[in-house]
Amino acid sequence: MSLLNTNALGVTLGEPLFADLTLTISKSDRIGLVAANGRGKSTLLACLSGEREQTSGEITRARGLRVGHVKQDVPPEALSHSLYDWVLAALPAEQAEYEGWRVDVVLDTLQIPYAHFHTPLADLSGGWQRSAMLAATWVCEPDLLLLDEPTNHLDLHRISLLEAWLATLPRDVPVVITSHDRAFLDATTNRTLFLRAEASRVFQLPFSAARAALDEADAADARRLTNDLNKAKQLRRQASKLKNVGLNSGSDLLLTKTRQLSDRADRLEEAAKPAHRERSAGDIKLANSGTHARALITLDDIAVETPDGRLLYKTGQKWLCRGDRVVLLGQNGAGKTQLIRMIADALSGVDDRVKCAASLVPAYSDQQLSQLPGPDTPLAMVTAQSAIGDQRARGVLAGAGIDIQMQERRIDSLSGGQKARLAMLLLRLREPNFYLLDEPTNHLDIEGQEALEAELVAHDASCLLVSHDRQFLRNVGNRFWWIKGRKLQEVDDPEAFLSDHSAGLGTP
Numbered sequence: 001m002s003l004l005n006t007n008a009l010g011v012t013l014g015e016p017l018f019a020d021l022t023l024t025i026s027k028s029d030r031i032g033l034v035a036a037n038g039r040g041k042s043t044l045l046a047c048l049s050g051e052r053e054q055t056s057g058e059i060t061r062a063r064g065l066r067v068g069h070v071k072q073d074v075p076p077e078a079l080s081h082s083l084y085d086w087v088l089a090a091l092p093a094e095q096a097e098y099e100g101w102r103v104d105v106v107l108d109t110l111q112i113p114y115a116h117f118h119t120p121l122a123d124l125s126g127g128w129q130r131s132a133m134l135a136a137t138w139v140c141e142p143d144l145l146l147l148d149e150p151t152n153h154l155d156l157h158r159i160s161l162l163e164a165w166l167a168t169l170p171r172d173v174p175v176v177i178t179s180h181d182r183a184f185l186d187a188t189t190n191r192t193l194f195l196r197a198e199a200s201r202v203f204q205l206p207f208s209a210a211r212a213a214l215d216e217a218d219a220a221d222a223r224r225l226t227n228d229l230n231k232a233k234q235l236r237r238q239a240s241k242l243k244n245v246g247l248n249s250g251s252d253l254l255l256t257k258t259r260q261l262s263d264r265a266d267r268l269e270e271a272a273k274p275a276h277r278e279r280s281a282g283d284i285k286l287a288n289s290g291t292h293a294r295a296l297i298t299l300d301d302i303a304v305e306t307p308d309g310r311l312l313y314k315t316g317q318k319w320l321c322r323g324d325r326v327v328l329l330g331q332n333g334a335g336k337t338q339l340i341r342m343i344a345d346a347l348s349g350v351d352d353r354v355k356c357a358a359s360l361v362p363a364y365s366d367q368q369l370s371q372l373p374g375p376d377t378p379l380a381m382v383t384a385q386s387a388i389g390d391q392r393a394r395g396v397l398a399g400a401g402i403d404i405q406m407q408e409r410r411i412d413s414l415s416g417g418q419k420a421r422l423a424m425l426l427l428r429l430r431e432p433n434f435y436l437l438d439e440p441t442n443h444l445d446i447e448g449q450e451a452l453e454a455e456l457v458a459h460d461a462s463c464l465l466v467s468h469d470r471q472f473l474r475n476v477g478n479r480f481w482w483i484k485g486r487k488l489q490e491v492d493d494p495e496a497f498l499s500d501h502s503a504g505l506g507t508p
């Protein structure tokens with residue numbers, strides 16, 4: 001049974017994001033919503049949930065339909081609440097008073113440890129914050145669930161838990177999921193919507209199979225276009241021959257036939273639609289200014305602690321040297337971000353426990369991209385943070401996928417992927433020789449992830465990074481540090497960690 005229909009739905013923000021979208025969402029649908037960064041996935045979800053008005057077309061919802069929408073970003077106002085209170089506050093006041101047990105049930109099914117219940121969300125890792133947002137949506141018992149990039153910030157263990165949780169949802173609650181994680185989409189969806197500016201396409205298939213079907217359909221469109229244009233060319237050739245014969249013989253019949261042939265050629269050319277060509281969402285480029293120092297970062301058996309002073313692990317004696325691309329492995333909450341922050345503080349001179357080479361020019365991006373203040377504009381940030389003038393700033397921004405209209409808009413109106421691309425651009429403009437990256441692939445589309453991977457390797461960049469993307473960390477890392485048993489252990493490769501955690505064996 002259909003719960004929600006869109007008819008010729010379109011949103012235009014400067015230029016059309018998508019148009020003429022006709023989609024039916026029925027019970028038991030698990031729909032993957034796929035498109036490159038900035039193409040309107042989050043915008044479409046906001047229209048489906050009724051938070052945003054479409055520009056054209058209609059949305060029909062089943063009477064009383066409750067739509068649960070887990071957004072791509074954690075709302076800032078949530079951060080001062082404890083995890084439990086935030087979920088409880090999602091319930092209507094009366095229910096919150098008498099049915100608080102619902103919160104415990106949901107937190108239990110999502111396997112959120114009791115130790116986190118009363119911690120302010122600001123002090124929890126990005127992964128736990130996302131789990132809290134999901135719990136706050138699910139506790140309201142929606143009839144339709146919209147998940148915007150739900151695997152961002154989750155470690156592999158939590159991703160497999162989320163997959164398992166989705167598999168246990170009542171079949172009559174449809175779920176729409178946007179994601180750039182191919183394995184996750186394959187595991188959780190049975191339909192795929194490729195959102196496009198003109199002709200979006202839906203397949204009754206999970207992502208990988210749908211992607212193959214889409215490529216085939218696009219190739220068939222391209223062949224049809226070539227055929228139609230060839231046919232039109234032939235018709236015109238015949239028409240011009242016939243015209244000469246007709247003019248010489250003075251035959252009206254031949255002239256009429258000539259006109260008919262030209263009309264047919266016109267019609268074919270008019271109807272011929274160019275095949276879809278995927279536009280890039282912008283370049284990701286990095287720089288590496290080099291350094292003579294060999295050891296860039298020295299960890300002298302320092303203690304990594306939670307913000308409230310609980311020991312998480314000791315680092316042992318570790319050096320990060322020029323050309324090292326170290327991947328920090330560990331489950332959510334193990335203390336990856338704590339170490340990254342400690343190093344960032346040392347780099348900015350606030351903390352002296354980590355020793356840094358004097359010639360280090362760091363590029364640091366945190367998990368929430370908090371280096372990008374929402375009210376600022378991309379153009380103002382680029383000109384303030386680099387020596388390049390207005391004109392060049394506009395050029396490099398456009399190259400990074402931030403087009404002219406977006407350059408002077410508030411950063412908080414950019415899509416998640418556009419923000420991530422802007423963050424990478426600002427890092428490059430610092431001409432760093434060391435990258436400190438906490439989950440840099442969050443929000444990036446597949447092309448963006450691959451570009452970042454290629455740039456880090458091609459520039460022989462020195463970096464310390466955290467990522468839960470299996471493919472990314474395997475391709476980028478040449479050293480691996482695993483937070484295990486209260487120690488930071490060097491391992492040869494990430495495979496033991498990956499198989500432990502994707503099998504769900506990591507301690508919760």
Ligand SMILES: Nc1ncnc2c1ncn2[C@@H]1O[C@H](COP(=O)(O)OP(=O)(O)OP(=O)(O)O)[C@@H](O)[C@H]1O
Pocket residue numbers: 013017035036037038039040041042043044072406413414415416417418443445
């Ligand atoms: N309030 C707004 N005003 C103007 N433009 C906006 C606004 N919100 C979003 N946009 C623009 O609309 C486009 C689509 O944004 P949206 O967040 O829907 O993309 P997305 O497909 O979800 O991308 P991502 O993969 O990066 O999350 C982007 O170009 C974005 O900059």
Ligand SMILES: [Mg+2]
Pocket residue numbers: 041042043072148415416417
């Ligand atoms: Mg989005």
